[in-house]
Amino acid sequence: MSMDHDDLRPLPMRGLQVFEAAARLGNFTRAGDELGITQSAVSRQIGELEGRLGLRLFERSGPLITLTRGGEILCERAMRAISELRTGLAACRAAEGKSNIVTLSMLPSVAALWFAPRLEEFGKAHTCIDLRISASRHLVSFTAEGIDLAIRYGIGSWPGLAAEFLASETVQPMCTPEYAARHSIDRPSDLLRATLIHPDTEEGWVDWFAVEGVETGAIPSGPKFSDDTAALNAVLGHQAAFLGRSVLTDRDLAAGRLIAPFGTTLEASYSYWLVYPPEVEANESCDSVRNWILEAFRAVSPIS
CATH class of the missing domain: 3.40.190.10 (Periplasmic binding protein-like II)
Structure with missing residues (x-):
């Protein structure tokens, strides 16, 4: 079986990641928000990936995009591959004794006003967990930025992600x-x-x-x-x-x-939600952080 020399070139992983987000969310702007880049950067990455592959991945009609047949095939495999990579990274961390690291994303205001006053409380309850706080206003990409869990403020709908209600206000x-x-x-x-x-x-x-x-x-x-x-x-x-x-x-x-x-x-029109990729395998440290967050929010705003 012969292989085209072009197939031996390194895969454009960043382009595939951007493509996966755009395909999953159905919108370049929302994909950019999730990845922390502009809509034009998403469009450029998609264009470069299409040029690299020699095929169109999306049909465009103004702001509307739909996957081509080739795009559908690649999307299915890209989602599977990214999920496998995330699972593999978690396994590597566990093998190196780093499964106690949990990266939690939240808005800067939530980090400063909700989490910071509870820092000692969390530390006493979970002395073995190495918690990393990622405070940012953009919608993080869980895979690209190594995020395990996120506290978000909204209506509870983030395509492709699991969302657990925390509290209204x-x-x-x-x-x-x-x-x-x-x-x-x-x-x-x-x-x-x-x-x-x-x-x-x-x-x-x-x-x-x-x-x-x-x-x-x-x-x-x-x-x-x-x-x-x-x-x-x-x-x-x-x-x-x-x-x-x-x-x-x-x-x-x-x-x-x-x-x-x-x-x-x-x-308030919006509420607080705990958000994470649904395909992530169970992790004892992540589960402990998740349970602590649920209890801490219930103490502020009891769930009826």
Whole structure:
């Protein structure tokens, strides 16, 4: 049996990884979000892979993409190969005595405000686990970035991944006791005289004032932070009030560093989820981290 010399060239692994993500998600932009690269970079990688293979993998119609017959065949094998590689890497780590390493991905705000205060608690419960925290805003690629588990904020739908519900949350006005006293915040309408940090979420000040029946006219302008940690630091510095998220502020409220002057809350549109590839084999260390995360979130927001 003869073999074409071209078949002996190294496989374009990065291109295959990008192709697998685009095929699985059905969209170049979502594939880029998962891999932490731009949509144009995904398109370029796919184009280079198609040129390398000498065949079209997708039919394109504007933003819509569909696999060709050849793309379907390659997709099936690429998914299988990537899954096998991940399983093999886990086996290698176990053989080298490194199966206790668990890499957990989460948003920087969740890492700083939810996990960091619980670091000692986790360490005491799991002295043998070498936990690595990957804090990033992009949707990580589990295979490419060596991620075992991820805490994500959304509606619970990530194609190709298993998602376990962790907790819902509410948002409500919060500030420090000093700020409330200085600005005489006694009634909901008093907040209209305060500096308001505007949230980077679906729920905003207009929604909250509407529930309270406050005629707002024009809500005062204020800064908008893309990261909850920065917003919280400004509030704890007695600079403003914000719509605090219950899961990220529970310890500051309990300690009295923050107060919620009014009882009215808004249900957040998104929830917290534990996400991981469904094909990953059971691992004692990963299972221990998973169980600890589930229990820790239940303590903040009990699951009914």
